[in-house]
Ligand SMILES: *[C@@H]1O[C@H](CO)[C@@H](O)[C@H](O)[C@H]1NC(C)=O
């Protein structure tokens with residue numbers, strides 16, 4: 001505690017001094033602290049990747065991977081996981097599952113790994129891409145623990161997920177930014193540091209994907225994801241929209257983007273930490289007052305400097321604002337910051353280790369065509385490389401998309417602390433666009449699934465906000481059925497109707 005008080009005084013008395021302190025490249029704390037932070041974060045999930053990132057310097061791994069030295073920028077294969085428990089015995093072709101590598105166009109040597117799962121319902125269903133956050137965590141986390149077609153059983157076989165999002169969509173997952181999951185490069189210059197790099201790679205991937213699969217070009221297209229993807233998604237949606245407007249390549253039929261428990265406007269969201277923690281009884285009024293008085297103002301200033309400044313101001317603001325988060329956690333003992341109803345046992349908040357075990361099996365790796373590329377569940381190198389991006393406000397590009405009729409759904413499990421619903425609700429309400437007044441004035445309606453309230457929905461025009469009951473950070477894991485219903489209604493344009501109907505129903509009763 002004594003240590004943090006000292007830090008606190010420095011912060012309060014002289015935020016600029018602290019920023020200058022982090023400015024110096026010789027300060028080891030600035031470089032090692034995020035690395036430790038990242039590794040702690042991953043070990044909370046029981047993930048221990050053998051590599052920090054897939055920046056591969058030995059040539060052998062690369063030649064044995066799925067990518068031959070062909071001119072084609074996509075190499076894809078039909079996929080059937082060897083350990084799939086499948087009573088119906090569907091053929092590989094009918095399954096419509098693919099794994100592939102895309103050679104990233106604007107890179108030195110980067111290859112992006114992806115999964116494509118054809119809809120179990122209808123090929124004409126929308127194409128939905130999912131991005132996991134971190135930054136630096138593989139989207140396979142979502143494939144196997146959230147909304148993918150399968151779950152990993154304890155005996156390492158795969159069983160169908162009744163609520164996989166592939167029940168209503170043709171579903172894409174990519175490992176990104178470069179270095180994450182099975183994505184790799186032999187050139188460390190391909191590691192991304194900002195949303196321009198991330199969104200260009202994703203846009204280039206879509207171009208290649210739709211060139212490979214022209215049969216899906218006219219389907220509706222939606223971008224979805226979670227957590228740090230609250231940064232990726234608005235940038236990616238804006239990049240697609242810009243490409244469409246400029247007729248850059250294949251027109252991508254972008255209809256909407258959805259962010260689950262995301263980090264989008266850090267200035268607003270960090271400020272909401274003490275308020276959320278107080279309202280949930282994690283901290284006392286006195287503690288909240290203390291944090292609001294001493295830690296929030298320096299963070300606000302630092303975020304402002306990041307907005308107008310460059311890399312150093314942005315990296316500094318991450319450290320300044322992180323004090324708010326850590327100071328609440330230090331008062332809350334072993335709280336699971338992804339779900340405040342749960343405890344972290346030992347250092348474990350969740351146990352996703354089966355994913356590493358599963359994907360490191362020889363038979364699975366052969367089916368995927370990944371050669372000797374290690375599976376990097378979460379990359380601390382990628383995480384650190386994105387620190388300069390962390391405190392950037394990604395809300396700024398959203399109003400232009402809304403004005404052009406592109407739909408946005410912000411949803412949040414109500415028990416998540418780290419990207420809590422309150423902070424998200426605040427920036428969504430404060431966002432200036434032509435429908436802001438109407439959105440703010442619109443009333444909350446119940447989101448009904450199976451005759452019971454699964455959440456509370458606010459909607460006006462293209463903008464929807466859904467607070468999901470009984471869920472933490474990983475909504476599709478905690479509320480699989482409700483999350484599938486959410487995706488289905490949102491992509492079909494009936495999300496707000498269901499709320500309105502439900503309201504009428506309640507009124508009639
Ligand atoms: C790579 O090239 C080899 C030899 O030309 C071929 O046998 C193999 O099928 C190719 N692999 C892929 C994934 O295209």
Ligand SMILES: *[C@@H]1O[C@H](CO)[C@@H](O)[C@H](O)[C@H]1NC(C)=O
Pocket residue numbers: 085153154155156157159
């Ligand atoms: C593994 O577990 C799954 C799900 O519990 C089960 O269906 C399957 O039969 C098991 N496989 C073996 C080989 O025990």
